[in-house]
Amino acid sequence: MVSHTGKTPHTDTLKYVNCPEPIAVVENKEGWPEKVGREKVEAVDDCWRIDDEWWRSHKISRIYYALILASVRRLVIYKDLEEYCWYRQQY
Amino acid sequence: MKILCILLPHFPIMCETIRRPAINQRPALVFNSSTSRRTLLDFSPGLEGLAPGMPLERAIALHGNAETISADLPHYRDMFEQILDSLQQVSPLVEGGTEGTVYMGTSGLELLYPKKDDLACEVRRSIPAGFEIKMGQAEGKFPAYLAATCSLAGECTVLTGDPGSFLAKIPACHLPVSAKSKGKLASFGLTTLGQIAALPASAMEAQFGPEGKTIHRLANGMDDSPLLPRTPREVITENLELESPTSIAEILLAGFECLLSRTFASLLSRNMGISRLDIKARTVNGESRGKSIFFKSPAMELKTAIKRIGHVLENWPQPGPVERLGIRITGTSFPPSRQKSLLPEVKSTGHLLGEISQLELKLGGPQLFKFKEAEPWSRIPERRHILTPLNT
Numbered sequence: 001m002v003s004h005t006g007k008t009p010h011t012d013t014l015k016y017v018n019c020p021e022p023i024a025v026v027e028n029k030e031g032w033p034e035k036v037g038r039e040k041v042e043a044v045d046d047c048w049r050i051d052d053e054w055w056r057s058h059k060i061s062r063i064y065y066a067l068i069l070a071s072v073r074r075l076v077i078y079k080d081l082e083e084y085c086w087y088r089q090q091y
Numbered sequence: 092m093k094i095l096c097i098l099l100p101h102f103p104i105m106c107e108t109i110r111r112p113a114i115n116q117r118p119a120l121v122f123n124s125s126t127s128r129r130t131l132l133d134f135s136p137g138l139e140g141l142a143p144g145m146p147l148e149r150a151i152a153l154h155g156n157a158e159t160i161s162a163d164l165p166h167y168r169d170m171f172e173q174i175l176d177s178l179q180q181v182s183p184l185v186e187g188g189t190e191g192t193v194y195m196g197t198s199g200l201e202l203l204y205p206k207k208d209d210l211a212c213e214v215r216r217s218i219p220a221g222f223e224i225k226m227g228q229a230e231g232k233f234p235a236y237l238a239a240t241c242s243l244a245g246e247c248t249v250l251t252g253d254p255g256s257f258l259a260k261i262p263a264c265h266l267p268v269s270a271k272s273k274g275k276l277a278s279f280g281l282t283t284l285g286q287i288a289a290l291p292a293s294a295m296e297a298q299f300g301p302e303g304k305t306i307h308r309l310a311n312g313m314d315d316s317p318l319l320p321r322t323p324r325e326v327i328t329e330n331l332e333l334e335s336p337t338s339i340a341e342i343l344l345a346g347f348e349c350l351l352s353r354t355f356a357s358l359l360s361r362n363m364g365i366s367r368l369d370i371k372a373r374t375v376n377g378e379s380r381g382k383s384i385f386f387k388s389p390a391m392e393l394k395t396a397i398k399r400i401g402h403v404l405e406n407w408p409q410p411g412p413v414e415r416l417g418i419r420i421t422g423t424s425f426p427p428s429r430q431k432s433l434l435p436e437v438k439s440t441g442h443l444l445g446e447i448s449q450l451e452l453k454l455g456g457p458q459l460f461k462f463k464e465a466e467p468w469s470r471i472p473e474r475r476h477i478l479t480p481l482n483t
Contacts (some may be wrong), residue, residue: 014477014479015478016473016474016477016478017475017476017477018473019473020472050471052470089472090472091472
């Protein structure tokens with residue numbers, strides 16, 4: 001049996017890395033990203049969907065887009081299909 | 092190994108006689124009053140019916156005209172140490188047994204002292220005048236001791252070859268064994284070493300157990316107990332006569348401080364400290380008391396030593412006003428060295444963690460984290476790696 005360490009556990013003692021950041025996205029009619037912030041999307045390089053932890057109350061359902069912006073910058077964003085919010089995240 | 096045993100009979104009374112020659116005129120009894128009972132420590136040669144350890148009252152009853160002297164044990168120890176120091180100039184292998192008994196390793200000394208009596212003469216020269224000296228030389232400490240016991244004053248008996256004939260008539264009471272074994276030997280009618288030597292070793296072992304084997308070997312003149320030579324040491328002695336006798340601890344402490352300050356000056360110039368210190372105080376009644384103080388790590392400062400003496404004085408009541416103080420530094424050593432860490436990185440990490448803890452206490456909550464893999468296979472990017480506090 002593991003002995004008690006005497007320390008009070010805190011939820012903030014562990015931090016997740018690469019957490020998603022909310023981002024403003026303008027969608028087109030099909031629901032695809034058209035603008036990210038003020039920058040126009042030049043092309044959608046890749047697109048994929050993740051559905052996970054569906055057995056939990058807060059299930060994960062995201063659709064990711066790897067975008068090429070007008071500034072030739074590559075950006076990965078996703079749409080949370082549960083909350084219908086957009087986030088940017090390194091993948 | 093050839094051993095020379097040097098006996099200084101009636102050592103305490105001889106020390107007193109050297110200090111106060113007037114004692115020589117009449118018989119004297121030296122008594123020890125360190126315990127509640129006053130017991131006889133030593134007596135003038137020639138007094139009949141006395142034995143060390145007997146109650147003083149009984150000794151006075153036998154010799155009422157004898158002068159009684161309170162034992163000055165620190166003084167006797169000082170004298171004995173001085174004698175050992177002198178004898179160490181003759182041979183480096185000197186073992187001081189009980190006060191008045193010295194064993195000296197003499198193997199190889201025949202090159203320095205080729206003639207038969209040269210070594211004995213040198214030993215006699217090393218011992219202050221006034222002491223009676225008896226010497227015996229043999230292979231082993233016990234035969235040498237017996238040879239010295241049988242010698243005349245100032246003479247040296249040398250046992251060569253088989254000591255059997257010499258030992259045969261020596262009383263068994265000289266054996267260095269327990270009183271119980273001595274009593275048992277007497278009950279068996281074994282009164283001389285010759286009688287014991289004539290018996291088979293197995294019979295002695297059967298009756299006396301492991302000690303029986305030792306008794307049999309000693310009775311045959313075989314003693315393989317090693318010589319334990321003392322290590323030469325630097326001794327610093329300082330004494331102080333107080334202007335007016337006192338028993339006030341603060342004044343005694345000031346006296347000791349005065350004595351120590353003299354010695355610290357010379358010790359510190361050599362980067363040495365005190366590891367053993369003997370303090371002594373002599374009262375106006377002539378009673379001396381001594382105390383040894385050992386320092387776990389050498390006292391490098393006067394303040395440290397004085398603080399320790401102060402503690403000792405608190406529990407060291409004097410039998411009367413003190414007129415003379417003395418210190419004797421018998422152990423000096425260098426300050427303890429610090430082992431350099433074989434793993435400096437480990438230590439530096441420890442220091443760093445200490446600093447981080449301080450920082451977190453100031454700022455509240457974890458401030459520095461370790462990057463760890465959590466679920467590197469996860470399809471959800473934020474689940475792959477986590478940061479954990481560094482100080483957990």
